[in-house]
Every structure is written in C-alpha cells, then in structure tokens.
Amino acid sequence: xxxxxxxxxxxxxxxxxxxxxxxxxxxxxxxxxxxxxxxxxxxxxxxxxxxxxxxxxxxxxxxxxxxxxxxxxxxxxxxxxxxxxxxxxxxxxxxxxxxxxxxxxxxxxxxxxxxxxxxxxxxxxxxxxxxxxxxxxxxxxxxxxxxxxxxxxxxxxxxxxxxxxxxxxxxxxxxxxxxxxxxxxxxxxxxxxxxxxxxxxxxxxxxxxxxxxxxxxxxxxxxxxxxxxxxxxxxxxxxxxxxxxxxxxxxxxxxxxxxxxxxxxxxxxx
Amino acid sequence: xxxxxxxxxxxxxxxxxxxxxxxxxxxxxxxxxxxxxxxxxxxxxxxxxxxxxxxxxxxxxxxxxxxxxxxxxxxxxxxxxxxxxxxxxxxxxxxxxxxxxxxxxxxxxxxxxxxxxxxxxxxxxxxxxxxxxxxxxxxxxxxxxxxxxxxxxxxxxxxxxxxxxxxxxxxxxxxxxxxxxxxxxxxxxxxxxxxxxxxxxxxxxxxxxxxxxxxxxxxxxxxxxxxxxxxxxxxxxxxxxxxxxxxxxxxxxxxxxxxxxxxxxxxxxxxxxxxxxxxx
Amino acid sequence: xxxxxxxxxxxxxxxxxxxxxxxxxxxxxxxxxxxxxxxxxxxxxxxxxxxxxxxxxxxxxxxxxxxxxxxxxxxxxxxxxxxxxxxxxxxxxxxxxxxxxxxxxxxxxxxxxxxxxxxxxxxxxxxxxxxxxxxxxxxxxxxxxxxxxxxxxxxxxxxxxxxxxxxxxxxxxxxxxxxxxxxxxxxxxxxxxxxxxxxxxxxxxxxxxxxxxxxxxxxxxxxxxxxxxxxxxxxxxxxxxxxxxxxxxxxxxxxxxxxxxxxxxxxxxxxxxxxxxxxxxxxxxxxxxxxxxxx
Numbered sequence: 001x002x003x004x005x006x007x008x009x010x011x012x013x014x015x016x017x018x019x020x021x022x023x024x025x026x027x028x029x030x031x032x033x034x035x036x037x038x039x040x041x042x043x044x045x046x047x048x049x050x051x052x053x054x055x056x057x058x059x060x061x062x063x064x065x066x067x068x069x070x071x072x073x074x075x076x077x078x079x080x081x082x083x084x085x086x087x088x089x090x091x092x093x094x095x096x097x098x099x100x101x102x103x104x105x106x107x108x109x110x111x112x113x114x115x116x117x118x119x120x121x122x123x124x125x126x127x128x129x130x131x132x133x134x135x136x137x138x139x140x141x142x143x144x145x146x147x148x149x150x151x152x153x154x155x156x157x158x159x160x161x162x163x164x165x166x167x168x169x170x171x172x173x174x175x176x177x178x179x180x181x182x183x184x185x186x187x188x189x190x191x192x193x194x195x196x197x198x199x200x201x202x203x204x205x206x207x208x209x210x211x212x213x214x215x216x217x218x219x220x221x222x223x224x225x226x227x228x229x230x231x232x233x234x235x236x237x238x239x240x241x242x243x244x245x246x247x248x249x250x251x252x253x254x255x256x257x258x259x260x261x262x263x264x265x266x267x268x269x270x
Numbered sequence: 271x272x273x274x275x276x277x278x279x280x281x282x283x284x285x286x287x288x289x290x291x292x293x294x295x296x297x298x299x300x301x302x303x304x305x306x307x308x309x310x311x312x313x314x315x316x317x318x319x320x321x322x323x324x325x326x327x328x329x330x331x332x333x334x335x336x337x338x339x340x341x342x343x344x345x346x347x348x349x350x351x352x353x354x355x356x357x358x359x360x361x362x363x364x365x366x367x368x369x370x371x372x373x374x375x376x377x378x379x380x381x382x383x384x385x386x387x388x389x390x391x392x393x394x395x396x397x398x399x400x401x402x403x404x405x406x407x408x409x410x411x412x413x414x415x416x417x418x419x420x421x422x423x424x425x426x427x428x429x430x431x432x433x434x435x436x437x438x439x440x441x442x443x444x445x446x447x448x449x450x451x452x453x454x455x456x457x458x459x460x461x462x463x464x465x466x467x468x469x470x471x472x473x474x475x476x477x478x479x480x481x482x483x484x485x486x487x488x489x490x491x492x493x494x495x496x497x498x499x500x501x502x503x504x505x506x507x508x509x510x511x512x513x514x515x516x517x518x519x520x521x522x523x524x525x526x527x528x529x530x531x532x533x534x535x536x537x538x539x540x541x542x543x544x545x546x547x548x549x550x
Numbered sequence: 551x552x553x554x555x556x557x558x559x560x561x562x563x564x565x566x567x568x569x570x571x572x573x574x575x576x577x578x579x580x581x582x583x584x585x586x587x588x589x590x591x592x593x594x595x596x597x598x599x600x601x602x603x604x605x606x607x608x609x610x611x612x613x614x615x616x617x618x619x620x621x622x623x624x625x626x627x628x629x630x631x632x633x634x635x636x637x638x639x640x641x642x643x644x645x646x647x648x649x650x651x652x653x654x655x656x657x658x659x660x661x662x663x664x665x666x667x668x669x670x671x672x673x674x675x676x677x678x679x680x681x682x683x684x685x686x687x688x689x690x691x692x693x694x695x696x697x698x699x700x701x702x703x704x705x706x707x708x709x710x711x712x713x714x715x716x717x718x719x720x721x722x723x724x725x726x727x728x729x730x731x732x733x734x735x736x737x738x739x740x741x742x743x744x745x746x747x748x749x750x751x752x753x754x755x756x757x758x759x760x761x762x763x764x765x766x767x768x769x770x771x772x773x774x775x776x777x778x779x780x781x782x783x784x785x786x787x788x789x790x791x792x793x794x795x796x797x798x799x800x801x802x803x804x805x806x807x808x809x810x811x812x813x814x815x816x817x818x819x820x821x822x823x824x825x826x827x828x829x830x831x832x833x834x835x836x837x838x839x840x841x842x843x844x845x
Contacts, residue, residue: 007566018540019497025536026496029529033500036525037473039518040506066470067505071333108322116440282658286644293646362703363712365608365636366659367628376837391740549565550610 064102073103080113089121096154109160111171118151118175141186147177170203183210194227201237208245221249225261239263275339279368280376287350287380289522292387297346298462304338308395312403321407321421324400328427331396335389335434342388343441344462347381351449353460362548368432371542378446383407387439393431397424429523437504438529443537451546468494469501476500499533553622555711555742556584556607561616563602563766576602578766580616584744584759586710589737591774592746592754594763601639603763605742607744608636611744620711632660641696647691649699653706660707671729671804674702678732691809692727701732712736712743718752723824730756750775751819754778787816 020171035135042132064072096113103109115120122143129135135143155172173189176182187210211220224246231237246261291297311330314323354360354377364373404421445462452458476495482488503526506518560579563574574653577599584590592600605611606618609626623630643652653671675684678698683691691699697717704712714733718726726749733743733756747753752776753760761771770777792797803810819827 005346014543018543019493021540022497023493024537025533026499027533029499032525032528032532033503035498036522036529037503039522040503040526044504045520062467064469065474067336067502068333070325070329074329106322106325108325114320278661279659282655286647286655288645290644356638358638359642359644360657361610361638362636362641362643362700363659365612365631365634365638366707367631367661368659369628430553547612550605 010050069104069230070103073099073109075108076102084116087120087124089124090225092116093150100154101139104158104161107158107162107165107167110154110162111167114151114154114158114171116174118148118179119153122179124146144179149182151175152190164198166193166196166199166203168197169202170200173203173206183213186210187214201231203241204231205238205245212249217249217253221246221253224249228261228263273516276369276372280379281370283363283368283373283376284379284383287377288351288383288387288502291350291384293342293348294346294349296349296385297342300338300342301391304334304388304392307338309332309391309399310400315403320519321411321502323407324403324421327400327403328396328422331392331399331427334423334429335392335396338446339388339434339438340441340466343381343385344445344459344466346384347377347442348439348449348455348458350381351377352393352455353447356549357389358550364550367383371539371547372428374450374538378534380447380533381442382435384438385442386435389431389435389438393427397427400424400427432544433504433506433523433526433530434528435480436534437501439530439534440499440501440537443534443541447541447544450541452550465498466501469498472498473500475500476540499529503529552586554583554716555586555588555621556561556582556744556838557617557619558582558603558607559617561603561606561618562614563599563606563611564614566843577606580763580766583770584742584795586742587737587740588759589733589743589757591757591760592763593748593750593753594746595748597765597819598602598763598805600763601715603792604636604713604744604746604764607713608634615780632707633710635707635709636698637697637712637714637717640693640717643688643696643699643701643703646687647690648685648687648797649695649702651685652699653684653702656703657706661688662707664811670706674705677705678702678737679728690804694721694728697721697725697729698732701729705736705738709741711742711744714743716747716749717745718747718749724828726752727825783811 041231060072065262076095076099080092080099083091083095089196096116100109106237122140123255125143125147126135126140132140150177152172152175155168158168159165169189170193173186173193176189177186187207189205190203190210193199194207204223208220208227209223211217211223224242228242228246230240231242233239243261243263249255250260308327308331311327314326314330354363360373364370400422401424408421443463444465445458446463448461449458452461472495475491479488479491479495482491506526558580561577561582562575563577567574580599581605582603592603594600604609606613607620607625609628609631612626618625620630620796621633644655647655650671653675654667657667657670667722672681675681678701680698680702681696683695688696688699701714701717704714717729717733723731730752733745736743745753745757757774759771760777761772762769788799800810
C-alpha cells in the first residue's frame with residue numbers, strides 16, 4: 001500500500017479530483033448555461049465552415065470560430081473594395097460570397113455586393129469585349145441578364161437572413177428598373193418592398209408610377225388611393241404628391257366627381 | 271472567521287492590488303493601444319460605407335475589447351500574483367491574521383477591478399466615437415433614412431462591455447488557479463492562454479458531441495465540454511447594438527451573468543486548494 | 551507555569567523535490583521552547599532550516615510531522631497569528647505608499663480598531679525612529695529605513711510575539727545598533743522576540759537564549775552566557791602591573807593550586823569600537839552645529 005503514498009500518485013489524484021470537481025461544476029452550471037446558450041446560439045447565424053476553409057486558412061478559421069467573425073468580415077470587405085477598385089471580377093464574386101457567409105448580419109454587405117455584381121461588373125465585361133460602341137446590344141443585354149441573375153441570387157440568399165428588410169426588395173426592384181429596364185418585374189419588387197414595415201415612403205409612389213408606365217392606370221389609381229389612406233400624415237410621406245397623382249389619374253380615367261377620392265381632413269403630424 | 275472582518279481585509283487587499291496594477295506600465299500601454307485602436311476605427315470613414323461605418327466601428331471596438339481584455343486579464347493577474355510572491359509582500363501579508371482565501375479573493379477582485387476600469391474606458395471611448403459618427407451620418411443621410419431615430423442602442427454597447435467583463439472575471443480566476451500551482455510567470459501565461467482558447471472553442475466540441483455515437487470518444491467529448499466553461503456564451507456582440515437585430519432577453523443576460531459569477535468563484539476556490547499547500 | 555510563547559515539539563518538515571517526489575528534509579525532529587518576554591536567537595548557517603522553522607511558526611507552511619504552538623494555539627490557525635508580528639528578511643513593500651500609509655494599511659489588515667489606528671501608527675513609527683521620514687514614499691527608503699518601517703508594520707497591532715528574520719542583514723552597523731535598541735525596548739515592554747540571524751556578533755549581546763541549527767537539526771540550545779563561557783576558567787583584568795608584580799601574581803596563582811592558562815590583552819569587539827567612535831564624532835558634530843547656529 002506504500003506505493004499509494006508515492007508523490008506522483010498523490011499529485012495525479014489531486015489533478016483527477018480537480019478535473020472531477022470541474023465536471024461536477026459543469027453539470028451544476030448546465031441549468032443556467034443550457035437555456036442561455038440556446039438563446040445565444042439562436043441569435044448567431046449558421047456557418048458553413050467548408051465554404052471558406054480554403055479561402056481563409058487554419059489561422060483565420062480559429063479566429064472566426066473564436067469570436068472574431070464580424071471583424072474578419074469587415075477586413076475582408078475592405079479587401080473586397082480593393083479588389084473592386086482593381087476591377088478583378090473573378091475574385092470579386094468569391095470575396096462577396098465569403099464576406100456575406102462570414103457575417104450575413106448586416107444588409108450592407110449584401111446590398112453593396114449585389115450592386116457591384118449587377119452594375120459594375122457588366123461595365124467591366126463590356127469594356128473587356130471592346131466597349132459599348134463595339135459590343136452588340138444583344139450581347140450587352142445578355143451580360144446584364146447574367147450579372148443581374150447573380151446579384152438576384154445574392155439578394156435571395158440575403159432574404160433568408162433578413163426576410164423583412166425592405167432595402168433588399170428595393171435593391172432587386174432597382175436592378176430590374178435601372179439595369180434590365182424591366183418595368184413589370186421592377187413594379188412587382190417595388191410593391192414587395194413597400195409591403196415591408198421599414199419601407200421608405202417613396203417606394204409605393206414608384207410602384208404606382210411603374211403601373212402607369214405599363215398602362216395599368218386603374219391599378220395605379222387603386223393602389224395610390226390605398227397608399228394615401230395607409231400613410232401617416234407626416235411631411236415626409238409626401239401625401240400631397242400622392243393626391244396630385246390621384247387627381248391626374250381621375251382625370252385620365254374619367255372618374256365621375258361623386259366617385260372621386262376624398263382624403264380625410266386630419267392635421268399633419270410633425 | 272468574522273465575515274465582516276474578512277470582507278474588510280479582502281477589500282483592502284483588492285484595493286492595493288488594483289492600485290499597484292494601474293501603476294503598471296503594461297496596463298497603461300495596453301489601455302493606450304486599445305484606445306488608439308478603437309479611435310483608429312474612424313479611418314473607415316474613408317470608405318464611405320454610409321451607416322455601415324457604424325457596424326465597422328462597433329466590430330472594431332468590440333474586437334479590441336475582447337482581444338486586449340483577454341490579454342490584459344491573463345497577464346495582469348499573473349503579474350500581480352507573482353509580484354507578491356517574488357517581492358515577498360505575500361509573506362508579510364500572510365504572516366498577519368489573514369486567510370489565504372482572503373488573499374486570493376483580494377488578488378482576484380483587484381485584477382477584476384482593473385478589468386472593470388479597462389472595460390469602462392474602452393466602452394466609453396467606443397460610445398463616444400459611435401455617437402460622433404452617428405450624428406455626422408444622420409445629418410448627411412437624414413433624408414435617405416426612413417426613420418430619424420437613433421441608429422445605435424448605446425445600452426447594448428455597455429451590456430456587451432459588462433458581459434465581457436464577466437468573462438474577464440473567469441479568465442482572471444482561472445489564471446489565478448494556474449498561478450496557484452505554477453512556479454513561473456511564463457508557464458502561467460502560456461497555460462492560461464491555452465485554457466482561454468479551449469474555452470473559446472469548446473462549443474465546437476459540444477456541437478460535435480451531439481452527432482457522435484455512444485462510446486469512449488463521446489464520454490471524452492462530453493467531459494471536455496463540461497470541464498471548460500463555454501466562452502461563446504459571452505460572445506453576443508453580433509446580436510447587439512443595431513436596431514435591426516433583436517436584443518437578448520433579460521433572462522438570458524442574467525443567466526450569462528450568473529454563469530460568469532459561478533465559474534469565477536469556483537476557480538478562485540480551486541486556486542485556494544493548491545495555494546493552501548504552497549510554500550510562500 | 552506560564553504558557554510559552556512558542557512551543558515546538560518533534561517538528562519535521564520534508565519537501566518533495568522534482569517530478570519523482572524526492573524528499574528533502576529541511577527540519578528534523580526539532581524541539582524548542584521560547585518563554586514569554588524572552589529574546590531568543592535562532593542561529594545557523596544558510597540552509598540550516600531557520601526560515602522553514604519560522605514559516606511553520608507563522609503558519610505559512612504545514613509541518614510534515616510534529617506540533618508547533620503559539621501561546622498554546624496551533625500555529626497553523628489564523629487566530630494564532632493575532633498575537634504575532636513578523637518582519638521578513640530584506641522586506642519589500644508597495645513602493646507607491648508612504649511609510650505612514652503602509653503601516654496604516656497593515657494596521658487595518660490586522661483589524662486594529664478605527665479609533666486606535668492613528669495613535670497605534672504614530673506610536674510604532676516613533677518607536678522605530680521613522681517620524682521624520684514617515685510621509686515619504688517607501689520607494690525612496692534606504693535598506694535600513696525599510697527594515698525600520700518593516701518593524702513598524704510588524705508591531706502596529708501590538709503583538710505579544712515578534713519574529714524578526716535576519717533583521718540586521720544588509721544594514722550598516724549604526725542601523726543594526728538602532729534595531730538592537732528597539733528589540734531591547736520591546737523586551738522592556740514585555741514582548742517576546744524571536745530573531746534569526748547568521749551575524750553572531752550582533753546577536754550575542756542581545757539574546758537571552760539562543761538555539762543553533764545545523765542541517766535542520768538542533769545542535770545546541772541555552773542561555774548565551776552558559777553556551778559561550780568557559781566554566782572552568784576566570785579572567786582577571788589588571789591595569790598598571792609591572793614585570794615583577796606579574797611574576798608575583800603568577801607565583802601566587804601557582805601557590806594557590808591554579809594554573810595560568812593564557813595571558814592576553816582585553817579587546818573591544820570591532821562592532822563596539824566602531825559604534826563608540828562614530829557615536830563620539832556624531833556628538834561632536836551635533837554640538838558644533840548647534841554652537842554655530844547660536845553664533
């Protein structure tokens with residue numbers, strides 16, 4: 001039994017007892033840790049490690065896992081900007097995806113990434129192929145469609161994380177409108193944007209305008225009437241402009257005076 | 271053991287520990303570097319990120335607090351403990367009617383107080399910079415923004431600071447635990463850093479555990495997950511500060527605080543197990 | 551019989567060295583008793599177990615076997631330390647505090663009543679002769695001053711037993727003499743003093759009793775006079791004797807059955823000589839200065 005008193009064994013037994021105490025503590029702390037961890041984990045966006053393991057390397061992966069995910073995404077975004085300045089479109093696409101995978105939280109990355117892909121890359125590609133004067137209209141359109149599809153794909157992914165973010169819908173609407181000149185789809189996405197809680201007031205007006213452009217005056221008239229009722233009486237809601245459009249449309253649609261829209265006389269709220 | 275007297279002694283030891291710590295060049299340089307780093311986040315204005323700039327500043331500030339705070343927590347606690355040992359002020363102190371646990375608790379609280387000071391300075395600097403940039407941005411982008419309310423929840427900046435401080439408490443306590451059986455400064459710092467990394471990453475092991483088949487490996491993984499505290503619990507900076515995200519529930523914050531307190535006390539008590547036998 | 555200040559019985563202390571846990575015996579079967587109001591010297595070369603013994607008395611180390619009590623209380627109890635003041639060898643203190651703040655801090659640690667703190671601090675600072683420098687930062691103190699302020703902090707809670715570990719190591723003879731005088735004053739105030747040293751000359755005239763340790767074992771213990779006096783010899787110190795007188799004295803010693811063992815000139819210890827010379831010059835210097843000021 002003397003060997004049990006050997007200093008090495010005594011030391012080992014101390015280490016084991018401390019470890020056992022820690023395990024016991026871990027078990028005792030579980031009732032407060034488990035619900036808190038569940039809540040914290042629910043707030044953290046899922047990460048697909050394999051997606052950027054190759055791009056980041058082991059050192060940065062540990063940083064990402066250890067809690068420096070957001071700040072690494074920030075630095076990579078700055079690098080993305082440098083790549084964008086160099087017009088390196090091959091790298092740009094993968095960088096935008098890497099940054100948004102790392103930190104999908106801010107809509108800023110998604111929106112700016114999709115703008116680069118939808119607006120800037122087509123310009124670079126057209127220039128690479130000889131410039132706007134030499135590249136055919138069809139080819140230019142094909143490039144625009146290709147790039148817009150990539151940008152839409154990015155925004156669709158963003159919508160998984162931010163399903164109620166009006167700015168994402170708005171971004172899609174603007175690509176349709178400005179790059180693809182597709183009024184019908186643009187109107188559809190402006191409408192979706194206007195249905196979000198944080199939608200800017202002008203979105204609804206643009207939707208109505210696009211309906212008018214497509215000759216859908218009656219739909220535009222109905223939409224504007226509802227919009228006028230729904231919007232608050234604040235100066236930034238620009239209800240005066242909406243009313244002007246309604247009056248214009250009533251003339252165009254020849255609405256009888258009795259059926260014309262009568263706005264409520266509520267005072268403006270500043 | 272008179273509890274009131276005990277608390278008085280702990281308070282006195284903590285007070286001198288703190289005073290000694292704030293006089294250390296290391297603390298002051300680290301504090302200055304951290305402030306400089308947080309302040310340098312204003313460099314993001316150059317990129318004209320719009321409101322995104324605020325996110326960059328916040329990430330930078332939180333990152334600096336987390337990174338330098340962890341370094342300071344480990345090094346300052348080690349330094350404060352070994353200073354007492356090497357200069358033999360611990361000998362003078364423990365030759366008085368002072369319990370070794372009171373001495374350890376005093377050292378821990380002194381180090382924790384130092385971290386409170388560090389955390390407060392960093393969060394105040396960060397909030398100041400955020401407020402300044404927010405005002406500038408609101409003025410510039412005012413018309414484009416849908417609502418003119420504040421872009422930042424400043425309470426969350428301090429909430430994050432508070433939770434990080436609770437985590438620094440665990441770090442200081444386990445550093446004290448390592449110091450209680452180690453003979454050198456360097457050994458304590460290296461082992462404590464390893465523990466920090468393990469605690470920071472142990473959640474991955476736990477995630478793996480749920481997908482493992484029963485067996486020895488599963489028991490090992492379960493054990494690892496139980497031995498080391500889960501530091502990811504305190505990493506809720508990603509969910510704070512901005513209006514778009516949902517702030518964590520009060521109950522969650524209280525649970526995390528409790529978790530931090532339980533582990534800090536436990537590690538100080540474990541340090542006492544070793545320190546009791548240590549030659550001063 | 552009064553309770554002894556320190557009672558050590560069969561004390562052994564082993565240290566485990568290295569990973570394999572080899573035992574190193576620092577103190578072996580030590581039995582020692584220090585009576586109340588005694589100045590007791592613990593002597594021995596470096597590594598003889600003095601510091602280990604002191605640490606066990608202070609409860610900073612646990613004995614492997616054996617007992618150690620302070621005024622009847624086991625030394626490992628914190629309560630036993632209420633009646634103990636300790637000055638470590640070459641003490642180091644928080645440099646940013648002033649001497650007074652430092653002593654005050656330790657007074658509070660020892661739970662000296664708030665109403666009594668100021669008086670207690672002033673009194674010990676005066677006792678150790680640090681009144682002039684009490685409001686200077688400890689970082690600016692010389693070694694001797696550090697030793698004195700260290701002594702002050704060890705006395706501030708009015709302990710019955712004062713333990714001084716190498717109190718005069720590294721201190722100049724003047725400082726050492728001052729510390730010795732403080733120790734004597736403490737004895738006059740009824741305190742018990744245990745001091746360890748390897749500077750024997752300084753201890754000799756100070757201690758009532760000493761114990762000599764060697765390699766952890768007690769070699770000798772007893773009253774200083776008992777230990778160093780030659781029991782079978784006496785010395786006569788004679789002045790003004792010529793050769794014939796001396797021959798007559800030698801013959802008379804022989805006639806009385808005695809034997810003249812050796813003849814030597816009595817000498818002062820260098821320590822005593824140094825102190826005498828320096829003191830004399832110090833007095834002359836002060837007198838001159840005072841005279842100058844009066845003019």
